[in-house]
Amino acid sequence: MQAKVETVKTLLDALPFIREFRKEIVVIKYGGSAQTSPELKEKFAEDILLMYLVGIKPVIVHGGGKKITDMLEALKIETEFIDGQRVTTKETMRIVEMILSGEINKEIVSLLNSHDAKAIGISGKDAHFIRARAKDFSKWGLTGNITNVKADVVLNLIKEGFIPVIAPIAAGEEMGHPGYNINADLCASYVAKAIGANKIIFLTDTPGVLNKEKQLLATLTKDEVKVLKENGTIHGGMVPKVDACLEAIDGGVHKAHIIDGRLEHSMLLELFTSEGVGTQIVK
Ligand SMILES: Nc1ncnc2c1ncn2[C@@H]1O[C@H](COP(=O)(O)OP(=O)(O)O)[C@@H](O)[C@H]1O
């Protein structure tokens, strides 16, 4: 009996947070580093479903950088990152699309739908809802910077009760263009801004942003991020992630969090407890 009372108490503790976020859009960036074991993927699906059932509107933007790199290695195609973003040749772009839109997107959609969610998978090429132009073609090739997101496409899906699952690929302007490879963190923040999300959560493979001593930094401001980037504490894949957080909050998203996707139910801990987890980036 006591255990049952505890369960009810836990539910009641979550009430203020459910009230706060009910009907709000929460964008979840599901990084390749957090898509590891089948058990963890199940927990991710449960968290999304719970959010959905209490009235939160989740939108998922996924990554898959590690799988892309593995496939390129298997095919003996060299790949390189500059400032945390992949250099994308035409050949690489085919693999990027195959892994992101073909494999990972469908896997996440199937996972959620096997839990009775109404997940629907799209990439920025669908209805050309994300458009981009080359970041710097001579340096990064077909890696793009987003120029426009048609919010209506995502908002209509949400209105119909779907959970949009978005692959970070954008349409090019010209006919027959192979499309652009978009860093998934930046894709998530542009989508979050465009659709008026309340919150954006980045699930990754570290407890959050760490200092040189590997301690968690619970809150960071724009100025602090700048210093940490300049002195090299924030490097590699964390660079586009913090940039994406700043992009989101500058664009009107209330809060941006970088949390540990390897920790079971970290999303629920972030949403439904006052302590939260990971790093919160504030204006
Ligand atoms: N200051 C930092 N704190 C935490 N992680 C950092 C930091 N600087 C760089 N990183 C690196 O960023 C990685 C997360 O980025 P990335 O591998 O691109 O993840 P994801 O696939 O989730 O986007 C971490 O695993 C870590 O190696």
Ligand SMILES: CC(=O)N[C@@H](CCC(=O)OP(=O)(O)O)C(=O)O
């Ligand atoms: C331009 C660029 O770097 N695109 C990324 C897209 C996938 C991604 O961002 O995946 P994660 O979130 O798992 O790192 C790439 O090619 O790896």
